[in-house]
Amino acid sequence: MNINATLIGQLVAFVVFVAFCMKYVWPPLMEAIEKRQKEIADGLANAERGQKELELAQGKATEQLRDAKTQAAEIIEQAKKRASQIVDEETQRGHTEREKIIAQGHTEIEAERNRVKEDLRKQVATLAIMGAEKILAREIDAAAQSDIVEKLVAEL
Amino acid sequence: MASEYTTSEYIKHHLTNASMCNTDSGIAFNKACADAGFWTWHIDTLAWSIGLGLVFLWFFRSVAKKASSGVPTKTQAFVELVVDFVNDNVTATFHGRSRLIAPLALTIFCWVLIMNLMDLVPVDLLPSIAGMVGQYGFGMDPHDVYMKAVPTTDLNLTFALAIGVFMLIIFYSIRMKGIGGFTKELTMQPFGHPVFIPVNFILESVTLLARPLSLALRLFGNLYASELIFILIATIGYFQLPLHFMWAVFHILVLPLQAFIFMMLTIVYLSLASEDH
Numbered sequence: 128m129n130i131n132a133t134l135i136g137q138l139v140a141f142v143v144f145v146a147f148c149m150k151y152v153w154p155p156l157m158e159a160i161e162k163r164q165k166e167i168a169d170g171l172a173n174a175e176r177g178q179k180e181l182e183l184a185q186g187k188a189t190e191q192l193r194d195a196k197t198q199a200a201e202i203i204e205q206a207k208k209r210a211s212q213i214v215d216e217e218t219q220r221g222h223t224e225r226e227k228i229i230a231q232g233h234t235e236i237e238a239e240r241n242r243v244k245e246d247l248r249k250q251v252a253t254l255a256i257m258g259a260e261k262i263l264a265r266e267i268d269a270a271a272q273s274d275i276v277e278k279l280v281a282e283l
Numbered sequence: 284m285a286s287e288y289t290t291s292e293y294i295k296h297h298l299t300n301a302s303m304c305n306t307d308s309g310i311a312f313n314k315a316c317a318d319a320g321f322w323t324w325h326i327d328t329l330a331w332s333i334g335l336g337l338v339f340l341w342f343f344r345s346v347a348k349k350a351s352s353g354v355p356t357k358t359q360a361f362v363e364l365v366v367d368f369v370n371d372n373v374t375a376t377f378h379g380r381s382r383l384i385a386p387l388a389l390t391i392f393c394w395v396l397i398m399n400l401m402d403l404v405p406v407d408l409l410p411s412i413a414g415m416v417g418q419y420g421f422g423m424d425p426h427d428v429y430m431k432a433v434p435t436t437d438l439n440l441t442f443a444l445a446i447g448v449f450m451l452i453i454f455y456s457i458r459m460k461g462i463g464g465f466t467k468e469l470t471m472q473p474f475g476h477p478v479f480i481p482v483n484f485i486l487e488s489v490t491l492l493a494r495p496l497s498l499a500l501r502l503f504g505n506l507y508a509s510e511l512i513f514i515l516i517a518t519i520g521y522f523q524l525p526l527h528f529m530w531a532v533f534h535i536l537v538l539p540l541q542a543f544i545f546m547m548l549t550i551v552y553l554s555l556a557s558e559d560h
Binding site: 140155 | 320438
């Protein structure tokens with residue numbers, strides 16, 4: 128159990144080992160650990176930010192959906208109103224048209240009747256004259272009796 | 284195992300280092316080195332400690348080379364666990380920035396731990412193998428082949444570590460406080476009057492020197508004692524098995540604890556050295 132030259136050898140070995148560890152072992156390990164710590168911290172921060180953004184987006188989406196629904200309801204309401212309006216207008220227009228067509232028919236019929244009436248009158252007159260001519264042919268001159276015929280025609 | 288030995292010879296054999304020295308007639312080993320004095324080398328201590336140190340450095344270096352900041356492999360996770368454990372202790376104790384302290388603490392902890400763990404290898408295994416290799420390989424008497432496989436039971440190693448730490452204590456003291464500050468710390472405390480300079484100096488020197496001394500002796504004492512008990516247990520025949528088991532289980536606690544204490548005290552001493560009072 129004596130102190131001897133082994134001490135020197137061990138001391139040298141110790142110094143060399145520590146130097147090696149300090150230069151080639153510790154720095155790369157520490158670098159990897161610290162880099163990973165940073166990456167994890169960044170990842171957590173990113174996740175939190177993503178969560179917040181997601182919440183925000185969800186809120187916005189809900190709001191937009193609500194807006195869209197209200198707008199759609201409004202549009203439908205307007206369309207309904209417009210549809211009933213159009214129906215009313217068309218009904219109205221149909222009525223007027225019918226009245227107009229009926230009135231026109233009436234007028235045409237009236238005119239036709241008047242024309243036919245006139246024709247008939249003329250024909251009856253002619254017939255009367257012919258009848259009278261035939262009656263009087265034997266007794267009177269047609270020209271002398273024409274005032275009576277005229278009177279008859281006017282009475283018809 | 285000890286059939287040809289007396290018990291005391293057996294114990295003595297197990298507690299002797301294989302040594303090597305340079306004599307007038309060339310390189311000599313073991314008993315021939317009895318008179319060699321200081322220039323004797325404990326080749327088993329040197330070989331085991333440097334070999335185990337290289338294992339530690341190779342393992343950590345191979346992980347460090349491939350270290351990725353992504354998902355770590357299981358090996359990398361283990362190494363990072365150790366590194367993180369050491370780093371936590373260093374940052375909790377050593378205030379100030381130093382690129383040396385943390386790798387130093389890691390080296391001390393891992394190296395001392397691996398060397399301590401050699402204590403759990405059955406006490407006869409490595410000496411027997413070495414004896415057989417010596418006997419059949421080199422034609423030596425197996426009783427003359429020594430193999431003390433736990434390097435931390437060699438005072439040379441523990442003192443080498445402690446002296447290394449001591450030099451760092453001096454270095455940090457001078458770097459942080461200057462030579463003047465360091466001298467003042469040695470002479471003007473605890474009594475701040477010039478009259479007390481010799482008293483102060485004696486007190487402070489003892490305090491300073493007690494640190495490496497206690498570091499070295501604590502590690503050596505614990506490991507030497509536990510190794511000695513292992514050897515003693517090995518001499519009592521078949522009853523050694525349960526005793527051996529219990530003692531080994533106990534040392535699962537003691538061995539890492541000693542490595543941890545050595546590391547922790549190193550950090551504390553260096554932290555004290557680099558702080559102004």
